[in-house]
Amino acid sequence: MSRIFPLSVVAIMFIIIVLPVLLARSCRHPASERPRAAERxxxxxxxxxxxxxxxxxxxxxxxxxxxxxxxxxxxxxxxxxxxxxxxxxxxxxxxxxxxxxxxxxxxxxxxxxxxxxxxxxxxxxxxxxxxxxxxxxxxxxxxxxxxxxxxxxxxxxxxxxxxxxxxxxxxxxxxxxxxxxxxxxxxxxxxxxxxxxxxxxxxxxDTRWSQTEHVYTGAQFARQILPYVQAIPVSSAGQPLLGAAERSSSGRVSQLSVAGENISGRDFRSALQLPSTNFTWRFVGEQVIFTVRGHGHxxxxxxxxxxxxxxxxxxxxxxxxxxxxxxxxxxxxx
Ligand SMILES: [Zn+2]
Ligand SMILES: [Zn+2]
Known part of the structure; x- marks a missing residue:
């Protein structure tokens, strides 16, 4: 086979084979088009x-x-x-x-x-x-x-x-x-x-995270809080046993009681993966719904x-x- 292609064949091959590949690449990988140093x-x-x-x-x-x-x-x-x-x-x-x-x-x-x-x-x-x-x-x-x-x-x-x-x-x-x-x-x-x-x-x-709701069933609540408490954290009816909360001046929970045991607001937040310690709760049947204000410390x-x-x-x-x-x-x- 001849090693020299006519120029037109090379051009056609480029348009048919190489160009679509290049275009597809640049579409799929925007990061491959990193700006050059001089453009930054x-x-x-x-x-x-x-x-x-x-x-x-x-x-x-x-x-x-x-x-x-x-x-x-x-x-x-x-x-x-x-x-x-x-x-x-x-x-x-x-x-x-x-x-x-x-x-x-x-x-x-x-x-x-x-x-x-x-x-x-x-x-x-x-x-x-x-x-x-x-x-x-x-x-x-x-x-x-x-x-x-x-x-x-x-x-x-x-x-x-x-x-x-x-x-x-x-x-x-x-x-x-x-x-x-x-x-x-x-x-x-x-x-x-x-x-x-x-x-x-x-x-x-009125932004993302300013107020969010987080729903747990009694069983989910028990599973996540158990590593932090000695007692069974739900009632015989399966309802989470949450007692009084101590709050800082801004309303964040510093401590609260779970089945009569005290747990810090920080531990409680990380156990239930709540976005912050500024929360209240209400019960709906077997579920507990936390209303949380903010995200972070x-x-x-x-x-x-x-x-x-x-x-x-x-x-x-x-x-x-x-x-x-x-x-x-x-x-x-x-
Ligand atoms: Zn703010
Ligand atoms: Zn480090």
Whole structure:
């Protein structure tokens, strides 16, 4: 067979065989069309580039990144990219503050679970992070490029900025949705922080998670709560045995009784996988229905509230000054 095809045959083969494959690929794998470096919105590094050692809990690898570039992946993983720009900017400042607090080059203790790392990507231990590739394949294809630009803009426009209290970076905790009122730090954890005070939050009202219902049969309730109590947690008729609840000033359950035994609100929440400890309940036959306000621990910045404030015209700085008491947003102390 001749090794030289006429040009027209090559062109026809390209149109019939190669082109459809290329097109199908680019449709099925939007992540394969990653933007080139020159097309990405640049992020400045005021005061020089800061290296950070990140342990990727999925690939089990220790990777060195540049702090500001790392933060793009944190904001992408921690807040919906559909949120308003000023909310994403507030999240970038909060994530930068949380990160710097962990970094050994800033006097932090690093990731306590992965020696050698400043921080890990496991949200159960440090802070969620995802690669640009993961973000691009997670987002709807039509929005992906615009979302990436928005996140990079949020990090770029806040580059080097952190939240300070008395000149020190704060413990910048945040949660998804406070359900109407944020919580004092000592009502959730042991230590009282002057900048983590409970606050009324009208801004997350009427959003996802502001109020949800969760239904359990007596048998489901018993199965999930049994590891936490000694007694049988349902009556002979199969109804959950729930007694009085002690509540914090914001209405979150600090303790409640199950079949006469006390259990903490936090344990109860995790046993039943409720979105927060701010709940009430009612019985319908053998079922118990929990009405839950908010999602998360409720301390510090409320993410849905931040989005509500941004949509009402507030700036990232105003959002942070609302959810953290007696703080300033300023450049990273070196
Ligand atoms: Zn960690
Ligand atoms: Zn809120």
């Amino acid at each position: 919105i640049p992020i400045p590094s005021p005061g020089g580039k800061i290296p950070i050692l990140v342990f990727n809990h999925l690939s089990q690898q220790l990777v060195e990144m540049e702090l500001e570039e790392y933060l793009v992946g944190v904001v992408a993983a921690e807040m919906p990219a559909s949120f308003a720009l000023e909310a994403l900017k507030a999240q970038a400042i909060v994530a930068r503050t949380y990160t710097v607090n962990k970094m050994r080059s800033f006097g932090g203790e690093g990731c306590t679970r992965n020696p050698g790392a400043d921080i890990c990507t496991d949200p159960a231990f440090c802070q969620a992070w995802e690669s640009e590739e993961q973000s691009l394949s997670k987002w709807p294809e039509a929005d992906a490029r615009q979302y990436l630009d928005k996140l990079r803009r949020a990090v770029a426009q806040t580059a080097g900025k952190v939240v300070l209290h008395n000149g020190q970076t704060i413990d910048a905790v945040f949660h998804s949705n406070c359900g109407g009122q944020t919580e004092n730090s000592e009502d959730v954890w042991l230590s009282a922080r002057p900048y983590l005070r409970g606050k009324l939050c009208p801004y997350c009202d 409720g301390v510090g910045l409320c993410q849905y509230g931040a989005d509500g404030m941004a949509r009402a015209g507030k700036t990232a700085r105003e959002i942070i000054y609302y959810y953290y008491t007696e703080v300033t947003v300023n450049s990273l102390p070196r």
